[in-house]
Amino acid sequence: MFFKKEKEVVELVIKHVDTVEECLNTALQTLEIYINDNVKEAKPLARRARDLESEADLIRHKIRDKLYSGAYLPLLREDIYKLVESIDKVANAGEAVCDFFLNQRPFVPESLKDRFLEVSRESLGIVTPLKLSVLCFFKGECKIDVVREHTLAVGLQESVVDKHEWDLTKAIYTTEEQVLDFSHKRHLRLCLDNIVEVSDRAEDAADQLELASLKSMG
Helix, strand or coil, rough: CCHHHHHHHHHHHHHHHHHHHHHHHHHHHHHHHCCCHHHHHHHHHHHHHHHHHHHHHHHHHHHHHHHHHHCHHHHHHHHHHHHHHHHHHHHHHHHHHHHHHHCCCCCCCHHHHHHHHHHHHHHHHHHHHHHHHHHHHHHHHCHHHHHHHHHHHHHHHHHHHHHHHHHHHHHHHHCCCCCCCCCHHHHHHHHHHHHHHHHHHHHHHHHHHHHHHHHHHH
């Protein structure tokens, strides 16, 4: 029974991270289409991202119930749930950035579109190394140092996002386009904040995974 419950948790975690990945991929499509001036096509994608985030929440609750019912050793249960919760927050951030763009409808000038697309792809694309690290840990097919390599890849990609964030912030506030007054620049900066929040949450999840993996060695 003990190992059956653990197996059920692993299956749910895999389903959860798959759902989070789909949510982030859908959110990225939403941003790409919005930034390329097609709000009409972006709307249903944003709704789909919201539905996927809700689905991920439901799976997280099922994982919590399995853990409460006795899956895993007591020492690990809390860390595993915190890990799942931190991964769920990545999906939350993906949904939030879609909501921001579709609710507030920021105008992204032509000169900044490529930069916004680039930082969006880096930030939301961080789900790929994050998923690899999670699967590596829960499937038990990797050594701990391999899990750590994947979590380090998450951190490296987050650093790339930080560099893009710095460069784009400078570009926003130093642009000579007359169509951008200070309030518009501030709004674009808020757009950027929402985009990079995804990679920030992914880095938190990778840190939580490292902690859980270290405890599992004990």
